[in-house]
Amino acid sequence: MTRIILSLYDYFNSHRLRLWLLLTAVLAGLLTQDRSDNRRFSRRVGKLPNTSGMFTVSLLLKPGKLRYFNYNQYVYKQANVWTYPQEPGVNGVMISCRVPDEGEEYARQIDLLTPMSWSEVAPWADQPDGRRDKAYQDMKHQKALACIALAERALPGLSEITQKVFSSTPLTYRHFNLTPQGSAFGIRKDCRQPLLTYFSPRTQSANLLLTGQSLMLHGIEGVTLTALSSCAAIIGEKAIQDIVNQQ
Numbered sequence: 001m002t003r004i005i006l007s008l009y010d011y012f013n014s015h016r017l018r019l020w021l022l023l024t025a026v027l028a029g030l031l032t033q034d035r036s037d038n039r040r041f042s043r044r045v046g047k048l049p050n051t052s053g054m055f056t057v058s059l060l061l062k063p064g065k066l067r068y069f070n071y072n073q074y075v076y077k078q079a080n081v082w083t084y085p086q087e088p089g090v091n092g093v094m095i096s097c098r099v100p101d102e103g104e105e106y107a108r109q110i111d112l113l114t115p116m117s118w119s120e121v122a123p124w125a126d127q128p129d130g131r132r133d134k135a136y137q138d139m140k141h142q143k144a145l146a147c148i149a150l151a152e153r154a155l156p157g158l159s160e161i162t163q164k165v166f167s168s169t170p171l172t173y174r175h176f177n178l179t180p181q182g183s184a185f186g187i188r189k190d191c192r193q194p195l196l197t198y199f200s201p202r203t204q205s206a207n208l209l210l211t212g213q214s215l216m217l218h219g220i221e222g223v224t225l226t227a228l229s230s231c232a233a234i235i236g237e238k239a240i241q242d243i244v245n246q247q
Contacts, residue, residue, distance in 0.1 A: 041204070045187075048197060051218070052085060053170025053182035055116035057144045061108050065161035068107040069097050073154050085115035090146040095154060110158070112147045118181040121169045129175045140167045186214030201230040209233055 073095040076084060084091035091114075098109035124136045144167045152158045170182025179186070189197045199215045211230035213223050232240045 049188045050118075050179070050181050050183035051185040051188045052115045052117050053121075053173055054113050054168075054184045055090075055140075055143055055147070055170075056168045056172075057112040057147045058166040058168075059110045059112070059148070059158070059162045060164040060166075061106075061110060062161045062163050063108065064106045066097075066107050066110070066155070066158075067105060068100050070099075072096050075150055075154050077150065085117075090114050090143060090150055093147050093150050095151050110151075110155075112151050114147055115184075116143075116170055118170055121171050121182070124171060129171070132171075140169065143167070185218040186212065189218065201226075201233045 074081075074092065075095065076092040078084070078091070080087075081092070094113045096111040096113070097107050098111065100107055120139075121136075124132045127133065127136070144165055148159050148162070148165075170184075173179055173182035173184065187197055199210060201209050201211060201215065203210060209230050211223075211227050213219065213226065216222060216226045216229065228240055228244075
């Protein structure tokens with residue numbers, strides 16, 4: 001898949017084409033309001049619910065304390081993997097081990113991720129980034145401790161080998177990624193009514209194309225497939241198929 005992406009990049013670069021890619025999650029504020037079709041589309045996008053955000057804890061580990069593992073681990077308090085994000089508190093975490101520098105044997109960073117709703121950070125949404133009050137910092141601290149405690153079920157003694165703790169909330173994602181409500185996966189998809197949350201790369205505005213996980217599918221694979229679809233809207237499906245078949 002990486003080779004396909006690089007081939008697409010070479011294609012566009014060689015043809016001196018510049019493609020401005022927009023996230024449909026923020027499209028409502030970008031489209032002009034002087035056409036009825038744009039207004040309808042903006043209202044449609046604006047009414048769709050977003051997926052929840054993430055609370056992320058990044059742990060800087062002491063040197064030589066934890067061997068690197070090349071897989072993610074998922075830890076749950078109870079066997080309710082489909083409903084735990086709706087329950088209060090930290091009930092599940094994903095543990096991801098950052099690849100060490102220069103092929104070292106021991107890890108220096110562990111990332112812990114758990115779903116976090118917008119309602120948990122809404123009280124601080126209007127406070128300036130980097131200058132939120134003590135209550136916000138205390139909330140982050142307590143939630144980080146809860147994530148570490150749960151992760152220790154899989155990695156005993158994790159807190160003892162941690163050198164520094166950094167954390168982020170949906171407010172952080174909103175600030176750096178401009179995603180509404182700090183959504184981690186864009187617009188929420190509905191498997192019962194998939195067409196309501198699927199969008200074409202083409203728009204009613206000439207030369208304005210869309211891409212990103214809010215367009216068709218979530219995640220890394222979804223973004224890649226959506227990017228191929230967006231590129232096909234420019235150079236044609238056959239050209240995309242030829243590039244894919246050559247890999």
